[in-house]
Amino acid sequence: MPKSILVDPREVRAAGTLSFTDIPLNAYVSSAKKEIAKYGKETMVRMYRDMAVIREFETMLNTIKIKGAYQGIAYDHMGPAHLSIGQESAVVGQCMPLGIEDFIFGSHRSHGEIIAKCLSAVGKLPDAQLSSVMEGYMGGAALGVVSRGAKAGVKDLAIDFVLYGVLAEIFGRANGFNKGLGGSMHAFFAPFGSMPNNAIVGGSGDISVGAALYKRINRKPGIVIGNIGDGSSACGPVWEAIMVSAMDQYRTLWPKEVGGAPPILFNFFNNFYGMGGQTLGETMGFKVLARIGAGVNPEQMHAERVDGFNPLAVADAIERKKKILLAGKGPALLDVVTYRYSGHSPSDASSYRTKEEVALWQDMDCIKSYGEYLVENKVAVAAELDAIQKSVSERMKRITELAVSLEISPRIAVPGIGPDPIGGMMFSNGNVEKMDDRPAEMLLPVEQNPRVIANAKKSRSGIGPDGKPVAKSQVISLRDAIFEAVLHRFSIDPTMVAFGEENRDWGGAFAVYRGLTEALPYHRLFNTSISEGAIVGAAVGYALCGGRAVPELMYCDFLGRSGDEVFNQVCKWQSMSAGVLKMPLVLRVSVGSKYGAQHSQDWTSLIAHLPGLKAMYPATPYDAKGMLNLALRGTDPVVYFESQRLYDIGEMFVPGGVPAGYYEVPEGEPAVRRTGSDITIVTVGSTLYRALAAADVLAEKYGLSAEIIDARFINPLNYAPIVDSVKKTGRCVLASDACERGSFLHTMASNISQMAFDSLDAPVAVVGARNWITPAAEMEDTFFPQTEWILDTIHERVLPLPGHTVSTNQSVGEMLRRNRAGV
Ligand SMILES: Cc1ncc(C[n+]2csc(CCOP(=O)(O)OP(=O)(O)O)c2C)c(N)n1
Ligand SMILES: [Mg+2]
DSSP states (O other): OOOOOOOOOHTTOOOOOOOOOOOOBBBOOOOOOHHHHOOOOOHHHHHHHHHHHHHHHHHHHHHHHSSSSEETOOOOOOOOOOOTTTTTHHHHHTTTTOOOSSEEOOOSSSSSHHHHHHHHHHHHSSSHHHHHHHHGGGGHHHHHTTTTTTTTTTHHHHHHHHHHHHHHHHHTOOTTTTSSSSSSTTTBGGTTEEEOOOOSTTHHHHHHHHHHHHHHHHHHSEEEEEEESGGGGGGGGHHHHHHHHHHHHHHHHHHHGSSSSOEEEEEEEOOOOOSOOBBIIIOSSOSSSGGGGGSSSTTGGEEEHHHHHHHHHHHHHHHHHHHHHHHTOOOOOEEEEEEOOSSSSOOOOOOOOOHHHHHHHTOOHHHHHHHHHHTTTTTOOOOHHHHHHHHHHHHHHHHHHHOTTTSSSSOOOOOOOOOOOGGSSSSOOOBOOOOOSOOOSSSOOOOOOOOHHTTTSSSSSOOOOTTSSSGGGGGHHHHHHHHHHHHHHHHHHHTTTTETTTTTTSSTTTSSTTTTTTTTTTTEEEESOOOHHHHHHHHHHHTTTOOOOOEESSSSSGGGGGGGGIIIIIIHHHHHHSSOOOOBBBEEEEEOSSSOOOOOOOOHHHHHHHHHHHEEEOOOOEEEEEEEHHHHHHHSSSEEEETTTTOOOOOOOOOSOOSSSOOOTHHHHHHHEOSSSSSEOOOOOOHHHHHHHHHHHHHHHHOOEEEEEEEEEEEEEOHHHHHHHHHHEEEHEEEEESSSTHHHHHHHHHHHHHHHHGGGOOOOEEEEEOSSSSOGGGGGGGGGHHHHHHHIIIIIIIOOOOTOOOOOOHHHHHHHHHHHHHH
């Protein structure tokens, strides 16, 4: 049913004032007596120990970076180390009230967060569970190292396991938590709820929202915290994430039993600096970061400032926000005041702040003051704290020795010919019918869907019994074919969600989803704010938590708005996690025409350039359904291109048309659309039909038979059938609607030339769109490749066509001129 929310002019035009409520600042008040009663002495001392462990860990890295040795252990660490010395209380306080079902995502400065979250889990989990996590993780690799000769108990061993797993990861070693493929800025340990950390600052903002959506939609326990720096509070993905997290629909339109808003806390570790830019007084205007929650929703995101130098104040705030979030009343925001004494990185000369300022904060150091508080209130005696410091230092020495040794901690990849371990982790190549076993929530059975009923009356083939094309209103179109694949998977996989702009009611920008609004509850198909970054970023968070996500971008040109999410997140997390995470995410992107320069570009080449993405571009309804079926059962991220030119076409190639049942197109296999012996024309996308028209002319006018191959896949792509064809014909032309310069076609041309050089009678020629802006619809014929361009190119550069008169200039001289002119 379409939604109905009245926008009443009498209400929205009425005069009045809008009031904001007070934002609490460092409002924690308690007493040692209450704290001891609440947490117990043991936990309070454990928090001290965890802070000391993080301080020593970061000090060790700092010393190694600056002096090349720590406690006599020499090591040259080439990679980054963004340290958080000074900020320990903020992370230990945060993790204290969290369970392993609560997830934290973070940034480039997250060693402390990973350690705090894991040590909190070590403190809480029973020994048997800890042992099973350690034994099961990466075949027990890290456990194997730390348990050599260990005499201590499971919990003690687990602390070693955590520190070694993180450090080996930072040093790029195979026993690290992500086999050394994540490294310092991306390390994490999911079994304890420490989720991916992001070197793209603010990058965790929208990913965290996706994780929170996953929890809400799939009724999973726990909350999600996005840990973000104060400098990154200005980042687009963070703002978009905040907008998506605060949408009214969670309360107005989603079924009540889903539980309300996604349980997301935006936790800003406010250390008052970016790298050198100062957020207080220079680069931001909020004065108090907590203020940024004020305009977001009537609850002002329950925002408040917390004294991050007091771990108990932070723990209290997290506990209160957690209750709000679990009740579905989020989002929440915390401005956690903290300070890093260490530089942004060890090479930082701290030229942007005074020594006096650093000294002021060091004077009230969080570990020192918390230790004094524990002693004053008889939670611990000084000697006990000294013993903790000593044992932490000894432990760190032991762990460092293990992590620097190449014998004990080897690297996964070594130069030379041999296995390709990193290549083997770029894709998970899984096939999963459903990501969870529960029944899929549907409002209507598939067979009662009005569009399914209407489509049943249509011809499944684009060619009628009379051999003529079937009228577009009577045929299963490419648009219908996509709908069938999507509906099928929705009815099987309960975790599958689709979202984007205008996805519900409108039916997706091009009505592909028409009929789904009636079929699916709001939480499985929903409109988002106009936030392309967060649409893709939330899908990333959703997928890496274990759900299947289908985000949509209305136009390929909007990929720029989700640039980081596509270029750094969707494609990299499977491999950066060393296969710990899967990314069952299909990004639907439509490629336009007729809408001018900012709505008509084919950016397949951008996607082809990114390691870790699969990319498909079906040009027929049969392929549209079969390839989407393939993508929606896979576990890898797929960018699925759809041509707006082709949404209405019927199936012209496969006899019988688009099968009503389920089928998949084999991955990476190009389709030979017409066989021939004189020239091979390979197309990507809708140029297939122009190439077929060119083949008709070649046959009729010049007696040449062209073999037409529809690549349909961009990555992975099996070149063998293309190379076989070129070996047969000796000639090859490639065509697509992407601008010629930098087009993926040039990669294909280069590969084909190298793989079939001996058989080629002419160079492989590329026919792409001009390197201009896409002009108005009426002038598009001068921009996108036309049938004549293919013929003229063949005549000029591949095989002179006797008697052919060119209508465009495709000569080598013109190629020189265009390149010289940059167009
Ligand atoms: C998108 C992006 N822009 C810039 C950088 C470079 N950079 C790394 S850390 C940093 C400062 C971040 O400041 P803040 O968010 O306050 O985190 P903090 O370093 O203080 O923990 C910058 C600009 C980056 N990694 N990613
Ligand atoms: Mg900062």
